[in-house]
Amino acid sequence: MKIEFTKMHGAGNDFIVVFDASGKFHPSTAEIKGMCSRNRGIGADGLMILSHGKNYGADFRMDFFNSDGSLAGMCGNGLRCAGLFCHRKLRGGKKISISTGSGILEAVITGKNTVQVKIPVKEKFREISLAGKKMYFGSTGVPHLVVPVKDIRKTDVCGEGRKLRFHRRFAPAGTNVDFIGIPLRGPCRIRTYERGVEGETSACGTGITAAAVVIHEFFRKRPPLQFITVEDDILKVEFCESDNMLTTPPSALLTGPAAEVYSGTINI
CATH class of the missing domain: 3.10.310.10 (Diaminopimelate Epimerase; Chain A, domain 1)
Incomplete structure (x- = not known):
């Protein structure tokens, strides 16, 4: 299976970002570990899967996985990267609502590479x-x-x-x-x-x-x-x-x- 991704970082905390328009990308723990491996994969602290958030009452949905494959409810640096990704690549505005495992949170684009998020x-x-x-x-x-x-x-x-x-x-x-x-x-x-x-x-x-x-x-x-x-x-x-x-x-x-x-x- 071929997956398109974007490598991003928030203050050096780095992530693989995948936009799953179809909602069919459900990687296994082994696949997440492989993607995040710095020796055998892309290399990252975590994987973010973004999708449309209409069913969650938000602009977008973020599912975040640590590099060991475990699901995390929240990632602050990841949320900033998600906000920037949605703004630049998915035609999101400067104020974006994102559904997470910790509720619907807001990301605001405040500069070229600066984002404010509510935690x-x-x-x-x-x-x-x-x-x-x-x-x-x-x-x-x-x-x-x-x-x-x-x-x-x-x-x-x-x-x-x-x-x-x-x-x-x-x-x-x-x-x-x-x-x-x-x-x-x-x-x-x-x-x-x-x-x-x-x-x-x-x-x-x-x-x-x-x-x-x-x-x-x-x-x-x-x-x-x-x-x-x-x-x-x-x-x-x-x-x-x-x-x-x-x-x-x-x-x-x-x-x-x-x-x-x-x-x-x-x-x-």
């Missing part, structure tokens, strides 16, 4: 203690554990992240793990171990949103909040004016880069 906070973040350290757990469409650290550059993201990702406290689903350095002023640095990729990624949109909620609620930092990713991209998080951060679920606006890399076909 829900599905589960209010709460302080927990593991191994005597304060951490914060909640959900921005997918589960996230936010871990403040003193020196983020020296943090063993893969080693420590994997331990926490599979910790029995978060079983059976597991969690994404976000390590953040909180400066007195200026942008925060963030590094994420992503569930489903099972390693560190260049950026994680839902992770940045999770970190923003934690920094605002527990460290009293005022929005807009800026974050610096592994590849030094800067993403901004604001909170929707209609949402009260003391209630659940609030939502956030995540603004950052999205870019098309190339297009091609692959046989699967």
